Amino acid sequence: MEVKIVSEDYRFKGVYPALVTPFDEKGVNEKQYRNLIDYTIKSGATGIVPCGTTGEFTSMRFEEKEEAIRIACKAAKGRVPVLAGTGYAYTNDAIKLTRRAAEFGAAAALVVSPYFLKPSDKEIYDHFEKIANNSDIPIIVYNIPQVTGVPMHWTLIDGLRDIDGIIGLKDSSGDLVNLMTILVRKPENFQVMVGHDEVALPALASGCDGAILASANVFPDRYIKMQAALATGDLREAYIIQRSIQKVIRIFVNNGGGMAVKAALNMIGVPVGLARPPLLIGDTLGYDMHDEIRSCLEDLQMIPRGLVTFKMGNRSIESETYPKAVGMVPDVIPDLTLLHGEALFGSGNEVAHVDLILGIRDGPLSVALKNAGKSSDDTHPSTIIKDLELQTVFAPTVTITSERHKKMVYEVAQRAVSDAVRRTITDTIIPDELVQDLVIVANVFVHPSAVNRMRVHINNFIAVRHALRRAIEGRQDVDEIIARKDSARHPFAYNP
Amino acid sequence: MEAKIREFGDSLRTFKPEGVMPALVTPFTRDGDISEEGYQQVIDYTIKKGVTGVVALGTTGEFSYLRTEERKKLLKLTMKYVDGRVPIIAGTGQNSTRATLALTKYAADLGCDAALVISPYYLRPGDKGYYEHYDAIARKGNLPVILYNIPQCTLGVLHSNVVEDLAEIDNIVGIKDSSGSVPYILELLQKLKGKMEVIIGADECFLSAVVAGSKAAIMASANVIPHIWLEIMKLAQSGKIEEAVKLQQSAQTFARMVLKYGAAPPVKAALKMMGIKAGRARIPLNTGGTLTPEIREEIRIELEKMGVIEKLQHSAIQKEIQILDFLKSQGIELGHSAGLLTSHGANDMVSVGVVAGPKSGSIGHAFVQLLSIPKIGHEALTVILEPNLAVKPSSLMIPTRKIESMRQASLFYGPVQSGAAKAIAAFLENDRVPKKSLTDDVVILALDIDLNARDRRELTNATQDAVENALAGIWR
Numbered sequence: 001m002e003v004k005i006v007s008e009d010y011r012f013k014g015v016y017p018a019l020v021t022p023f024d025e026k027g028v029n030e031k032q033y034r035n036l037i038d039y040t041i042k043s044g045a046t047g048i049v050p051c052g053t054t055g056e057f058t059s060m061r062f063e064e065k066e067e068a069i070r071i072a073c074k075a076a077k078g079r080v081p082v083l084a085g086t087g088y089a090y091t092n093d094a095i096k097l098t099r100r101a102a103e104f105g106a107a108a109a110l111v112v113s114p115y116f117l118k119p120s121d122k123e124i125y126d127h128f129e130k131i132a133n134n135s136d137i138p139i140i141v142y143n144i145p146q147v148t149g150v151p152m153h154w155t156l157i158d159g160l161r162d163i164d165g166i167i168g169l170k171d172s173s174g175d176l177v178n179l180m181t182i183l184v185r186k187p188e189n190f191q192v193m194v195g196h197d198e199v200a201l202p203a204l205a206s207g208c209d210g211a212i213l214a215s216a217n218v219f220p221d222r223y224i225k226m227q228a229a230l231a232t233g234d235l236r237e238a239y240i241i242q243r244s245i246q247k248v249i250r251i252f253v254n255n256g257g258g259m260a261v262k263a264a265l266n267m268i269g270v271p272v273g274l275a276r277p278p279l280l281i282g283d284t285l286g287y288d289m290h291d292e293i294r295s296c297l298e299d300l301q302m303i304p305r306g307l308v309t310f311k312m313g314n315r316s317i318e319s320e321t322y323p324k325a326v327g328m329v330p331d332v333i334p335d336l337t338l339l340h341g342e343a344l345f346g347s348g349n350e351v352a353h354v355d356l357i358l359g360i361r362d363g364p365l366s367v368a369l370k371n372a373g374k375s376s377d378d379t380h381p382s383t384i385i386k387d388l389e390l391q392t393v394f395a396p397t398v399t400i401t402s403e404r405h406k407k408m409v410y411e412v413a414q415r416a417v418s419d420a421v422r423r424t425i426t427d428t429i430i431p432d433e434l435v436q437d438l439v440i441v442a443n444v445f446v447h448p449s450a451v452n453r454m455r456v457h458i459n460n461f462i463a464v465r466h467a468l469r470r471a472i473e474g475r476q477d478v479d480e481i482i483a484r485k486d487s488a489r490h491p492f493a494y495n496p
Numbered sequence: 497m498e499a500k501i502r503e504f505g506d507s508l509r510t511f512k513p514e515g516v517m518p519a520l521v522t523p524f525t526r527d528g529d530i531s532e533e534g535y536q537q538v539i540d541y542t543i544k545k546g547v548t549g550v551v552a553l554g555t556t557g558e559f560s561y562l563r564t565e566e567r568k569k570l571l572k573l574t575m576k577y578v579d580g581r582v583p584i585i586a587g588t589g590q591n592s593t594r595a596t597l598a599l600t601k602y603a604a605d606l607g608c609d610a611a612l613v614i615s616p617y618y619l620r621p622g623d624k625g626y627y628e629h630y631d632a633i634a635r636k637g638n639l640p641v642i643l644y645n646i647p648q649c650t651l652g653v654l655h656s657n658v659v660e661d662l663a664e665i666d667n668i669v670g671i672k673d674s675s676g677s678v679p680y681i682l683e684l685l686q687k688l689k690g691k692m693e694v695i696i697g698a699d700e701c702f703l704s705a706v707v708a709g710s711k712a713a714i715m716a717s718a719n720v721i722p723h724i725w726l727e728i729m730k731l732a733q734s735g736k737i738e739e740a741v742k743l744q745q746s747a748q749t750f751a752r753m754v755l756k757y758g759a760a761p762p763v764k765a766a767l768k769m770m771g772i773k774a775g776r777a778r779i780p781l782n783t784g785g786t787l788t789p790e791i792r793e794e795i796r797i798e799l800e801k802m803g804v805i806e807k808l809q810h811s812a813i814q815k816e817i818q819i820l821d822f823l824k825s826q827g828i829e830l831g832h833s834a835g836l837l838t839s840h841g842a843n844d845m846v847s848v849g850v851v852a853g854p855k856s857g858s859i860g861h862a863f864v865q866l867l868s869i870p871k872i873g874h875e876a877l878t879v880i881l882e883p884n885l886a887v888k889p890s891s892l893m894i895p896t897r898k899i900e901s902m903r904q905a906s907l908f909y910g911p912v913q914s915g916a917a918k919a920i921a922a923f924l925e926n927d928r929v930p931k932k933s934l935t936d937d938v939v940i941l942a943l944d945i946d947l948n949a950r951d952r953r954e955l956t957n958a959t960q961d962a963v964e965n966a967l968a969g970i971w972r
Binding site: 476495 | 785
């Protein structure tokens with residue numbers, strides 16, 4: 001076997017984002033890509049990874065991957081190292097792209113295990129050995145069985161570790177049992193990076209050298225701080241950081257990956273465009289989770305605030321600090337006569353489905369106030385929620401079947417509505433000046449078989465928040481309705 | 497296939513699984529006691545319908561919720577009620593070999609014809625352990641043994657090579673496979689070469705297995721429709737495949753629902769609809785979580801289709817729905833305010849009346865009233881393509897016919913809602929909705945549907961058609 005010299009001094013430090021790839025009609029959108037790279041480096045990224053899983057590498061032609069790696073190397077030059085994603089199912093293509101990455105100046109290559117046609121351990125071993133033997137830059141093996149279909153067992157890593165030129169592993173499996181074994185068995189100079197955002201803390205605390213993460217596109221600084229806390233033994237502080245982002249990263253990881261990260265970046269004002277088809281918003285990243293990503297980013301104070309003007313006849317009321325996720329919020333809400341929004345959140349018996357209307361109290365909404373609380377035999381009783389500044393009519397649209405169901409509706413779900421309305425006011429989405437002039441009707445459905453009070457509350461709280469925002473912001477828009485007319489999935493429209 | 501003959505002491509016994517056998521449900525009272533009367537009714541019904549044997553204490557018989565003493569009692573009851581009319585296969589599998597052996601011997605002493613022995617679960621052995629377990633039962637249990645593979649529940653698989661080895665043991669006469677894996681069944685049929693019977697236990701794959709050479713079935717749905725399965729088997733075995741396929745397809749939805757929703761609860765629900773006192777399932781399975789009220793009603797529809805219960809006839813749909821009159825009947829008066837447009841449309845399955853107009857006018861008030869004071873059985877809902885994707889202009893839909901059942905609700909808020917949304921989206925797509933209407937107007941649809949409709953896809957299409965016809969009268 002030919003002996004070759006590989007730069008062995010590459011040490012992975014800190015946290016690299018697995019960069020999303022902004023596209024335009026021609027290919028990689030260089031302007032947006034450079035802007036994203038600048039954003040992540042300014043936010044603390046200690047390196048970058050072009051053409052990872054989050055970068056949709058499987059949806060890119062060879063030339064596009066070359067282009068992305070070339071841009072990344074140029075943009076990062078002199079600032080941070082580039083770890084280029086060069087994996088291919090076919091060994092010779094992986095070799096080719098790895099060589100190109102080396103020419104562009106990548107410090108190392110991240111090579112995913114072959115996928116789709118599942119090779120045996122022997123073939124995986126041969127694949128990596130050939131790539132390492134033909135590369136001038138060190139190779140980091142990439143385990144992500146959720147998409148490759150081939151889990152890399154620690155025994156296989158034992159063997160791969162031994163190959164000249166293979167200097168590390170990125171493990172995105174989330175399988176801490178396997179990862180722990182790898183960590184306790186590895187020699188000092190074999191570098192292991194965690195690639196699963198949800199277990200970053202335990203993985204880093206257990207001895208991973210760093211992290212390569214989808215969510216590090218959005219907030220690399222949080223992971224840098226987490227690592228710093230761990231370095232000083234401050235587990236509590238590290239835990240607080242992980243906790244602060246756990247929900248949004250859970251959504252990223254489980255709802256579209258790169259597509260979800262792109263949605264988040266767009267919202268905070270780092271434009272990166274859409275994922276390439278067939279990935280689309282409303283599908284693996286559902287509308288529910290899309291809106292929930294925004295809520296999380298608002299909580300993290302990452303959404304820019306700005307001016308939204310509410311018009312009411314000849315009055316004009318301004319919210320100066322409306323959280324204006326880029327691309328989701330109009331500057332003017334032209335007419336407060338009657339706004340209408342719908343939202344479903346959650347699943348199973350605890351699902352929340354809300355139809356919501358909002359409007360000025362002397363318009364059509366006056367009807368709701370006039371009739372609330374009046375009981376009659378043929379209607380579901382509605383009530384005006386007490387002690388709520390913004391008058392809100394709670395109108396359940398389900399026949400009460402038991403004492404438990406009654407409590408679930410009139411205690412749990414009603415409290416969720418009230419909490420959501422309050423929250424929308426404190427979030428300065430509805431300007432203080434308007435609070436007295438508006439009325440909300442929340443028409444909610446709670447399944448008679450719901451038993452989990454906590455989930456009923458959470459789901460209704462979220463659904464009401466989403467419905468309110470959709471009513472105000474006019475989503476989904478007409479283009480979306482037309483585009484999804486034939487592919488929409490109505491859950492009850494199908495035969496059993 | 498050569499019949500197997502085995503010797504127990506001085507007596508000679510054989511058992512050859514064949515035909516269609518129900519995995520009998522065990523009827524329980526509300527308190528969880530065994531309902532003897534119900535059990536007798538189920539046995540009598542299935543034997544009357546031609547079953548070639550019965551299986552007591554299978555998975556559908558909720559054996560895992562019964563203590564050994566109760567299982568013994570149930571076996572005695574089975575003997576009593578069957579009274580020699582058909583062979584009895586006793587489910588005698590337990591977690592430990594020792595307990596399994598004891599219960600198998602007990603069944604043998606009672607006079608059962610064979611033992612169905614589930615592969616040990618929870619603490620699972622490996623291949624060697626499975627072999628020794630079955631070997632011990634076959635040698636010392638005094639009954640012909642049927643292996644039982646149901647990995648969905650046991651989480652362990654009886655690999656084909658273990659089954660091959662076990663088939664060499666004289667007293668093992670078959671394997672019941674409920675995995676639903678057609679490749680696995682085919683592998684067994686090929687490798688066992690007729691040494692023992694491969695019994696299909698996955699209702700959905702019944703015909704596939706029979707065509708591939710399986711001559712026996714033990715199934716949950718055979719409590720309800722054994723005659724249909726027997727007919728399919730007869731057709732398939734006499735080469736009338738097309739007819740067999742047609743018949744299997746007529747039972748496919750029911751078979752699918754039985755397996756998907758926990759076997760015992762849907763089977764018991766079906767039997768009760770037929771007037772057989774099949775009782776309830778034991779807790780925790782009987783609280784409507786596994787078998788929801790919506791699914792229960794779908795089961796009724798399937799039973800109607802298969803001709804085991806009578807069809808409920810629903811009255812014809814209301815033609816030419818005058819939306820303003822309908823709203824009036826709901827206590828909502830729409831004055832003749834400016835810009836109010838009405839229309840209607842209908843076909844054989846769906847009829848709709850529509851009104852659109854400026855939300856600042858009386859229709860805006862109606863819109864608010866419908867959502868804020870929902871009428872029982874006439875609840876209005878937003879028109880959505882799917883949850884979180886509502887159409888524009890803001891639109892509500894209401895059933896003209898009072899909603900009386902969960903199924904009716906799931907039709908109205910399922911295919912009908914979907915079809916109505918598609919109709920509005922089609923108008924948007926073809927630019928037939930005035931720009932001003934998108935923001936300034938609201939729409940209210942009142943719909944009636946033919947509840948005799950059985951196919952949701954047809955209902956979606958019929959709704960889209962009727963709503964498009966109606967919309968053509970207001971948006972040209």
